[in-house]
Amino acid sequence: MLDRRPRLVFRPIDIPDLVAGVRSASELDLPIAVRGGGHSVAGHAMPDGGFVIDLSRWRSAMVDPERQVAEAQGGCLLMDLDVATSAHGLAAPSGTFLDTGIGGLTLGGGISHIVASEGFACDALTGAQLVTADGRIVEVDDATQPDLLWALRGGGGNFGIVTRFRYRLTRIGPMYAGGLVFRGATADVLARLFTLDRDAPDALVLKANVWSEVDGSPIAKVNVAWRGEHDAGEAAIKELTSHPALVEANLRPMSWLQLQALNTPWPHGLR
Structure with missing residues (x-):
């Protein structure tokens, strides 16, 4: 966890206000950091003893x-x-x-x-x-x-x-997306995924996460995003959905906004 204390957090209301804040930080010889969404896991927006310019109200x-x-x-x-x-x-x-x-x-x-x-x-x-x-x-x-x-x-x-x-x-039109979960044979699953990804059309985006369960069982989850109709998406990932290690499939047609909302935002404090 990060535990940093900036010297000042400044929330400008407009451009002249922001310019004045930047010049003040320069005159005080303070390092400047910018906070937008506060999503930086490295904590770049919160330097110790620094001057944080918080743009969280600038959301138009x-x-x-x-x-x-x-x-x-x-x-x-x-x-x-x-x-x-x-x-x-x-x-x-x-x-x-x-x-x-x-x-x-x-x-x-x-x-x-x-x-x-x-x-x-x-x-x-x-x-x-x-x-x-x-x-x-x-x-x-x-x-x-x-x-x-x-x-x-x-x-x-x-x-x-x-x-x-x-x-x-x-x-942007319809999307076909969701996740596939595989238990065991993760090396073979990833080999199939890499081959599929290499030869797939640009409409397909695949992302994989691999971990071990408490009992040591290897798990691979593949997130799928297909840009187009669901029948073409199903055909594009057939090499994955036909794998015998597949234990869960959660794929469905959706809009772009629905796809963007699939990943639940993290609670503040878990950055």
């Missing part, structure tokens, strides 16, 4: 369905972005937990249920507004700051405080 997300573009404030959670985009039949490749902050997710890469067809969350980033360490406001896109945009795409949060993200969106 807007969508231009014609241009298939979304703009979201730096404190947005994944749920804010998903609800806004799914209302128009659109999605941003992002993450898999609704309570994840989009800031750390995007700046760190971001793996989603459509990563095979759309890339990482950072690949969909087309622009941003950020405040630099000296308090300057910078608009970033391919035309004005191409090198900085490249750096923001997975390079982490050390280039400035991103106050607004702009994402390229994709049309």
